[in-house]
Amino acid sequence: MNVTTTSKIDKYILNNREEFQSLLLSEASNVATKINSILEEGNIDLLKNAEKIALFVAGNKREELIDFAEVEGISWAKHSLTLALKLEWIHALRRTLWHLLRENNPLNSNSKSLTDFYELEQNINDGIDEFLNNFFISYSKYKDELIMTQRNLVEHLSVPIIPVSASIAILPMIGSFDSYRMDIIKEKILNEISRLRASVLIMDLSGIPEMDEYTISNFQKVLNGVTLMGTKSILTGLSPQLANKMIQLGWGIEKDIEIKGTLQHALNDYLVVNSK
Structure with a gap:
């Protein structure tokens, strides 16, 4: 990513946290009503985690992004939270980052500027997709292992009468x-x-x-x-x-x-x- 533009996005998120959260929530109306219930049910702070993901994506910190996606996948699976909400939330985060990109790097007729812009947008898409991919792999792996453990327990269970x-x-x-x-x-x-x-x-x-x-x-x-x-x-x-x-x-x-x-x-x- 272009260092100048990503630095602007990082700074905006860190210095305008409430505005960033408000913009994100406006993009995810269904999830917005469930923020508190998800926090209570799974001890998962969606807003805080979304900021962390955004900074990893904007900063092109792929290793940190993958590690966090794996942790999130396990947390989501442990508490059996709805995957549809997670998809809506992450896609809302994608749209929010697009918005910030356009605000900090507006399109103009300069061909180099256009090339840089589309490259930045592609990097955002790649980062979000990589998060989702690793999130679902981690989620599925945890669920599969849990099911296998339970099935093995049951199938080898000797009812201790x-x-x-x-x-x-x-x-x-x-x-x-x-x-x-x-x-x-x-x-x-x-x-x-x-x-x-x-x-x-x-x-x-x-x-x-x-x-x-x-x-x-x-x-x-x-x-x-x-x-x-x-x-x-x-x-x-x-x-x-x-x-x-x-x-x-x-x-x-x-x-x-x-x-x-x-x-x-x-x-x-x-x-x-x-x-x-």
């Missing part, structure tokens, strides 16, 4: 649960109940702080399946967050399902009863 008496078994549920893992667990639970001939299954949820709405719905199906097998379900270790989510979803406790505060309470009650 622990028999504690001739008729009572415990299922400690630990870690993150999505609908895919819940489906696999449902199948294995039903097979294990049949094999063990368990009349009571104690499911300890103390290792699960939270489930999403869809997974809770699938968990209800697991409990229904256990009931259809003629086995009584006892839930223990419900966290306040999970209990509150169930209440919000209008989940009523079926008569065949019992709730105990802790696994120890359930064992004390049922082992004592069965030992008499």
Whole structure:
């Protein structure tokens, strides 16, 4: 890039931060309404990050730009933020940089000036495209690795149903649960109940702080399946967050399902009863 022009753009961004942000926000109306929610949800400051990207692009700092794109891709993937918003935001940044380029290097009839201008504009496009390319590679790589890790965990999962008496078994549920893992667990639970001939299954949820709405719905199906097998379900270790989510979803406790505060309470009650 032409050093003089890029220096002007850099200085403008640094010295007129509010005007730069205002111009950028006017170019991205949909994202502008979600700035605060993205900051709260993913701890991602879009305005601050956009300034950093703009300075990397304007300064032709490609290594820094690529490194930052990779970090951004992982952050966006971790918090499952909408990619459409990211595209709109980066394209708005592209248009903002075009605007600043025109303001600092207006077209005239001088052929050299025209050549320099189009070269500068091409460099801006290349920088933005390089950011997007590395962002999406990083985003996809993180998501693919996450999916593979979860699938491997599920596929090699041995549902740890622990028999504690001739008729009572415990299922400690630990870690993150999505609908895919819940489906696999449902199948294995039903097979294990049949094999063990368990009349009571104690499911300890103390290792699960939270489930999403869809997974809770699938968990209800697991409990229904256990009931259809003629086995009584006892839930223990419900966290306040999970209990509150169930209440919000209008989940009523079926008569065949019992709730105990802790696994120890359930064992004390049922082992004592069965030992008499």
